[in-house]
Amino acid sequence: MNHMLNSLLTEQPNPLTDHIDELPSAEIMELINKEDQRIAEHIQPLIPVIAQAADLILEAFQSGGRLFYVGAGTSGRLGILDASECPPTYGTPPSMVQGIIAGGFRAVKDPVEGAEDSEELGAADLDEHGIDENDVVVGIAASGRTPYVLGAMRHAKEIGATVISLSNNAGTPMTLLADVSIEAVVGPEVVMGSTRMKAGSAQKMILNMLTTTAMIRLGKVYRNFMVDLNPSNEKLVHRAKRMIHLATGANEADIEQAFAGADGHVKTAIVMLMAGVDAVEAQRRLDLADGFVRSAIVGPS
Numbered sequence: 001m002n003h004m005l006n007s008l009l010t011e012q013p014n015p016l017t018d019h020i021d022e023l024p025s026a027e028i029m030e031l032i033n034k035e036d037q038r039i040a041e042h043i044q045p046l047i048p049v050i051a052q053a054a055d056l057i058l059e060a061f062q063s064g065g066r067l068f069y070v071g072a073g074t075s076g077r078l079g080i081l082d083a084s085e086c087p088p089t090y091g092t093p094p095s096m097v098q099g100i101i102a103g104g105f106r107a108v109k110d111p112v113e114g115a116e117d118s119e120e121l122g123a124a125d126l127d128e129h130g131i132d133e134n135d136v137v138v139g140i141a142a143s144g145r146t147p148y149v150l151g152a153m154r155h156a157k158e159i160g161a162t163v164i165s166l167s168n169n170a171g172t173p174m175t176l177l178a179d180v181s182i183e184a185v186v187g188p189e190v191v192m193g194s195t196r197m198k199a200g201s202a203q204k205m206i207l208n209m210l211t212t213t214a215m216i217r218l219g220k221v222y223r224n225f226m227v228d229l230n231p232s233n234e235k236l237v238h239r240a241k242r243m244i245h246l247a248t249g250a251n252e253a254d255i256e257q258a259f260a261g262a263d264g265h266v267k268t269a270i271v272m273l274m275a276g277v278d279a280v281e282a283q284r285r286l287d288l289a290d291g292f293v294r295s296a297i298v299g300p301s
Helices: 025-062 073-090 119-128 147-159 173-177 198-217 234-248 252-261 266-275 279-288 293-298
Strands: 067-071 097-101 136-141 162-167 180-183
Touching (some): 067 119, 073 097, 266 293, 279 293
Parallel strands (some): 136 162
16 A cells, blocks of 8 residues: 555545534535635745746747646646637637646547656646747646656656646655746645645635736736637626726727727727727837736836
8 A cells, every 4th residue: 555645745635524424414514614624824924936837938928939728637638728718718729838748639628548647748748839948838637646747747847848736745756847836735635636626726826826827927918807818708798898998988889989099909999998099000009018007008118
């Protein structure tokens, strides 16, 4: 029974939930909730290193690089989730943030046995995406030692890409391969080894912080409005027009006219209304301001 996983904190029994199998539903949930409340407390001291990682991602985006999340199981699915939400939220091309999971797309829904055990497969999957030295690879694994993720990280480092690790244990092999290591040590799970719980929640919170921060600093947010969203359905069209109203205070008729004139681009419509210019001039100002709405409203100096 002597196995390397036995020493990991994420694989330890949690003494606070040892009796959970004897409890009614509400009391089970109380214990889960108490453990979940600890997650943000553990993440708060990590903000400086998470910010360092976000700055590296920002630099990659600014130089035309991409962000790749690499993981297996829950970690891989969370990476895919964060990546897939960037295009509708921030109007990014699908290639800009990508999630790679051991076992491929089928593993998003169904377990693919043994896929995570191959370092070679992790490296090969990165090659399929043509990563280069301008890209950032974020390896995600609760244990910090998943072979698939280690293989991808090692290969990324050889290529010259920036490598970031996100794990839920301290001093793991992933840390040794990373330019920046985020160790979100949130302790034993409510159900021993079920790292889709606290470890997974911590990972999702941190992934949200990484991409949200990078997108804000790219100019994809004005005030706290996601002004580069893609209004691809009725709900998002309504949200886009409401953001224009909140940002400008304009009346409904002017918003409709600006939204149509801007071809549904929220940033352009806001600059049109705030600066009193047409769509062509608004877009010119945005181009000169690298997409930052505040600067575009003021106009070129």
